[in-house]
Each structure stands twice: as C-alpha cells, then as structure tokens.
Amino acid sequence: MGSISEFLAMGGYAAYVWPAFGVAAVVLVGFVISTLRTLRARERALAAREGADHAETGGERTA
Amino acid sequence: MANLHKFANPTLFLRLSRALLPWCVGIAVVTMAVGLYLGLFVAPPDYQQGESVRIMYVHVPAAWMALFVYTLMAVASAVSLIWRHLLADLVAKAAAPLGAGFTLIALATGSLWGKPMWGTWWVWDARLTSVLILFFLYLGHIALTHAFDDPGRGARAAAILALVGFVNVPIIKFSVDWWNTLHQPASVLKLGGPAIHPTMLWPLLLMAVAFTFYFIALLFLRVRGEIAARKLRALQLARAAR
Amino acid sequence: MKRKHRRLMFVLFALVGLGAATALVLTALEENIVFFHSPTDVAEKDLPAGRTIRVGGLVVEQSIQKQADGVTVAFQITDMAHTLPIVYTGILPDLFREGQGIVAEGELRADGVFAAREVLAKHDETYMPPEVADALKKSGHWKETDGTGAEQ
Known part of the structure; x- marks a missing residue:
C-alpha cells in the first residue's frame, strides 16, 4: 500500500470515486437518522395517548 | 374498534423483528466494514478502468437493492x-x-462513474432511462400513499401503481441484453459465471450483503413506526367516536 | 374465500395483459430504443445521411490517425462484418484506444464517412487486475470480447 495521499488520489479519479462513496454514505446515514427519529416520536405519541385513554376510561384496556 | 383484530399479526411481527434486529445490524456493520476495507485497500485496480472501478462497490449493490426493494414492494402490494x-x-x-434512496445512489454513482469512463454524465440508453423511470415510480408510490386522508385508500392506490410498475423490473434487468446500450451487460448474474476476478468479486458480494441487511434492519424499524402510527390513529378515531 | 380467489385471478390476468402490452410496445419501438447502430446496420439498412444518429463498434487496430491540426482524429470502427470510417474533432474519453468499443454520435456524410460530434467509450462486463490481463495476454488465453454488445 502506498502513501495516504496516493490512496486519496485514486489514480487521478479522486474527483469521481470519493463523491460516489460520499453520496452513498449521506443517503444511507440519512435514512438511519430519519427512521430512528420518526420511530421515537411516534412511539412517544402512542404511549402518551394510551396513557391518557387509560386514565379516562378508568383502566379499561384499549389495545 | 372492530378492526383491531388486524393487529394480531403485527404483534407477531413486532416480536419477531425485535429478536432479529440486533443480528441484522450486526451483519450489516461487519460486512460493510470488511467490504469497504477490501474494496478500497485490498482489491486491485481494473486493467482498463484503473482505480475508478472502486465506484462499482457502491454502485452495483445500490442498483441491485433498487430492483430487490421494488420486487418486494410488488409482492407486498399483490x-x-x-x-x-x-x-x-x-x-x-x-x-x-x-428503494428511492438506493435508486438515487445507483443513478448518482453511475453518473460519477460514467463521466471518466464513458465520457458522459448521462445518456438516454435503455438501461439508464429504465432506472430513471424506476426512480419516478418510487416517488409516485410515496406520493400516492400520502395523497388520501384514509391511509387504506392511499395504500390501495399505491399498491396498484407498484404492481403496474413492476413490468419495469425485467426491462431494467434485461435492457442491456435486448437492446444496444452504452451500459455494459451483467457481470455477476450471467450465464457461464461471473466475469469479475475473485479479488474484485468478494468485496462486491460483501457490500451487497451489507446493503441487504442494512435494508432489512431499517425496514423492521420503519414498519414498527408505521404500526405505531396506525395504532395511534385507531385510538384517536375511537376517542372521537366516544 | 371466493372473493379472494377472484381478486387473485384478476391481479394475475391484469399482470399478464400488462406484460403482453408492454412487450408489444417495446417491440414496435425497437428502432427508437436501440442506442446505436452497428456498421452492418449502416451498410445494409440505408440510414438517412444528414440525420443525427449514433453508431457503435470496436476501434480497428492501427486505424487511428491524428490529423495535422492536432485535435481531429480519423479512425474506423468494426463489428467484424463491416467497417465504418469516422472523423471526430474534440476530446476523447480515457478508455478510447484500439480494440475498444465506442459509440459515436453525429451524421453520416454523403461520402460514407461518419462525422462524429461526440465520442463515448463503452467497456465490457469483464473486470480484472492489470497483472491478470497481462498474464492472459502472454499465455495466449486472451479473448477479444466484442465490447459493443452489437449483434455478433
């Protein structure tokens, strides 16, 4: 394996190789973040709703 | 509340997905790490394309996933x-x-690969055009699922689109064989075995496994989120009816 | 049960019908979907001169000639049955070389020479390290694949 700068140069194709890996990383990481955020928000909202219904109906199970 | 029995199966799904999720994440992380290491540091440059061939290790798995996810959606829609x-x-x-994300990766990395090798960012050949249509089918599906107040009606409209659009999948796969295209024919899934040297095939297959388990893990989490959203909606409707 | 059965049949028939209709349309549009014509097409199909078309084939060995102005090249492409002379002024892609599959966009001149405005390189589906390619060439196991994917 050559030097780090040689590796980063990608045989002159750095301007194409690194953006390609970058695009893939941004999309893949972006979906992880957005998926986890949405899931947490929805589970919180559901728990809050279930709690409120539970208190109102005096303990009758709804789901 | 008559339709709450529908959640019987989601309950099973929730239990199963919780058990399988750590394994999927683990496999995805390990294969991604090894695949990237082999693809970037160990695999040799190509005899014709030099170092630019490394774009293959994200382009090809993303393109495979674009087709796989759409096929899964068509089956689910049926x-x-x-x-x-x-x-x-x-x-x-x-x-x-x-699926739209994978298609976007395939299109963008393909463009970044096409410029130095073919001499152009984009051409309207049968392969590239049919993949662009796939991207629009995904966008149309997303739009349709959100186009109705009743999620059930949105789902049905989107399911019809997913099934109709499925004809595009074999067209994408065989476009390079049926017509003259700028894009080269299949290298891995072809008669007579892969036309890729093992030192380059291994990182490619590892990356494909990584993308697959990444998708499964995220699908588990996203379906969990959809179940929570539907439950919440059912509770709100029940509350409004009281 | 019966309604589910009916829906299953409906979906199946709809898919078969849709597939057949698509196949018919694609067959009818074949000429427009084909990205490039082979030198054989040019020789036999009598394509109109002066209209923009694309042609594709392998660059004939030792046919590349740099013109005096330094930016114009003349070369020939072949599909092993016919050859077609091409002239082009401009920058060639990295992969342009003898034996390489290329696609050129431009017009067929009345004298039978194809005047290209753009030249794109095609590569085949084979990937291997340079050392392996050299070893194959030395041992005589190298087979020139038709990188154009045109009818062989």
Missing part, C-alpha cells in the same frame, strides 16, 4: 390487494423511500 393484509400495506409504505 398480497395487500388480494388478501387485504394490513402488514403488507405497511411493508410497502416503509420500503418505498428506502
């Missing part, structure tokens, strides 16, 4: 239309944005 299974609707809805 199940939804014929057997009216709620979980199938949720799977199709949760998968569509991921």
Whole structure:
C-alpha cells in the first residue's frame, strides 16, 4: 500500500470515486437518522395517548 | 374498534423483528466494514478502468437493492390487494423511500462513474432511462400513499401503481441484453459465471450483503413506526367516536 | 374465500395483459430504443445521411490517425462484418484506444464517412487486475470480447 495521499488520489479519479462513496454514505446515514427519529416520536405519541385513554376510561384496556 | 383484530399479526411481527434486529445490524456493520476495507485497500485496480472501478462497490449493490426493494414492494402490494393484509400495506409504505434512496445512489454513482469512463454524465440508453423511470415510480408510490386522508385508500392506490410498475423490473434487468446500450451487460448474474476476478468479486458480494441487511434492519424499524402510527390513529378515531 | 380467489385471478390476468402490452410496445419501438447502430446496420439498412444518429463498434487496430491540426482524429470502427470510417474533432474519453468499443454520435456524410460530434467509450462486463490481463495476454488465453454488445 502506498502513501495516504496516493490512496486519496485514486489514480487521478479522486474527483469521481470519493463523491460516489460520499453520496452513498449521506443517503444511507440519512435514512438511519430519519427512521430512528420518526420511530421515537411516534412511539412517544402512542404511549402518551394510551396513557391518557387509560386514565379516562378508568383502566379499561384499549389495545 | 372492530378492526383491531388486524393487529394480531403485527404483534407477531413486532416480536419477531425485535429478536432479529440486533443480528441484522450486526451483519450489516461487519460486512460493510470488511467490504469497504477490501474494496478500497485490498482489491486491485481494473486493467482498463484503473482505480475508478472502486465506484462499482457502491454502485452495483445500490442498483441491485433498487430492483430487490421494488420486487418486494410488488409482492407486498399483490398480497395487500388480494388478501387485504394490513402488514403488507405497511411493508410497502416503509420500503418505498428506502428503494428511492438506493435508486438515487445507483443513478448518482453511475453518473460519477460514467463521466471518466464513458465520457458522459448521462445518456438516454435503455438501461439508464429504465432506472430513471424506476426512480419516478418510487416517488409516485410515496406520493400516492400520502395523497388520501384514509391511509387504506392511499395504500390501495399505491399498491396498484407498484404492481403496474413492476413490468419495469425485467426491462431494467434485461435492457442491456435486448437492446444496444452504452451500459455494459451483467457481470455477476450471467450465464457461464461471473466475469469479475475473485479479488474484485468478494468485496462486491460483501457490500451487497451489507446493503441487504442494512435494508432489512431499517425496514423492521420503519414498519414498527408505521404500526405505531396506525395504532395511534385507531385510538384517536375511537376517542372521537366516544 | 371466493372473493379472494377472484381478486387473485384478476391481479394475475391484469399482470399478464400488462406484460403482453408492454412487450408489444417495446417491440414496435425497437428502432427508437436501440442506442446505436452497428456498421452492418449502416451498410445494409440505408440510414438517412444528414440525420443525427449514433453508431457503435470496436476501434480497428492501427486505424487511428491524428490529423495535422492536432485535435481531429480519423479512425474506423468494426463489428467484424463491416467497417465504418469516422472523423471526430474534440476530446476523447480515457478508455478510447484500439480494440475498444465506442459509440459515436453525429451524421453520416454523403461520402460514407461518419462525422462524429461526440465520442463515448463503452467497456465490457469483464473486470480484472492489470497483472491478470497481462498474464492472459502472454499465455495466449486472451479473448477479444466484442465490447459493443452489437449483434455478433
């Protein structure tokens, strides 16, 4: 394996190789973040709703 | 509350997905790490394309996933239309944005690969055009699922689109064989075995495994989110009716 | 059960019908979907001169000639049955070389020479390290694949 700068140069194709890996990383990481955020928000909202219904109906199970 | 029995199967799904999720994440992380290491540091440059060939290690798995996810959505849509299974609707809805993301990666990395090798960012040949149509099918599916107040109607409209659009999948796969295209024919899934040297095939296959388990893990989480959203909606409707 | 059965049949028939209709349309549009014509097409199909088309084939060995102005090249492409002379002024892609599959966009001149405005390189589906390619060439196991994918 050559030097780090040689590796980063990608045989002159750095301007194409690194953006390609970058695009893939941004999309893949972006979906992880957005998926986890949405899931947490929805589970919180559901728990809050279930709690409120539970208190109102005096303990009758709804789901 | 008569339709709450539909959640019987989602409950099973929730239990199963919770058990399998750590394994999927583990496999995805390990294969991604090894695949990237082999692809970037160990695999040799190509005899014709030099170092630019490394774009293959993200381009090809993303393109495979674009087709795989759409096929899964078409199957889920058929199940939804014929057997009216709620979980199938949720799977199709949760998968569509991921499929669009994979297609976007395939298009963008393909463009970045095409410029130095072919001499152009884009051409309207049969392969590239049919993949662009796939991207629009994904966007149309996402739009349709959100176009109705009643999520059930949105799911049905999107399921019909997913099934109609499925004709595009074999067209994409065989476009390079049926017509003269600028894009080269298949290298891995072809008669007579892969035309890729093993030192380059291994990182490619590892990356494909990584993308697959990444998708499964995210699909589990997204379907879990969809189930929570439907439950919340059912509770709100029940509350409004009281 | 019966309604599910009916829906299953409906979906199946709809898919078969849709597939057949698509196949018919694609067959009818074949000429427009084909990205490039082979030198054989040019020789036999009598394509109109002066209209923009694309042609594709392998660059004939030792046919590349740099013109006096330094930016114009003349070369020939072949599909092993016919050859077609091409002239082009501009920058060639990295992969342009003898034996390489290329696609050129431009017009067929009345004298039978194809005047290209753009030249794109095609590569085949084979990937291997340079050392392996050299070893194959030395041992005589190298087979020139038709990188154009045109009818062989």
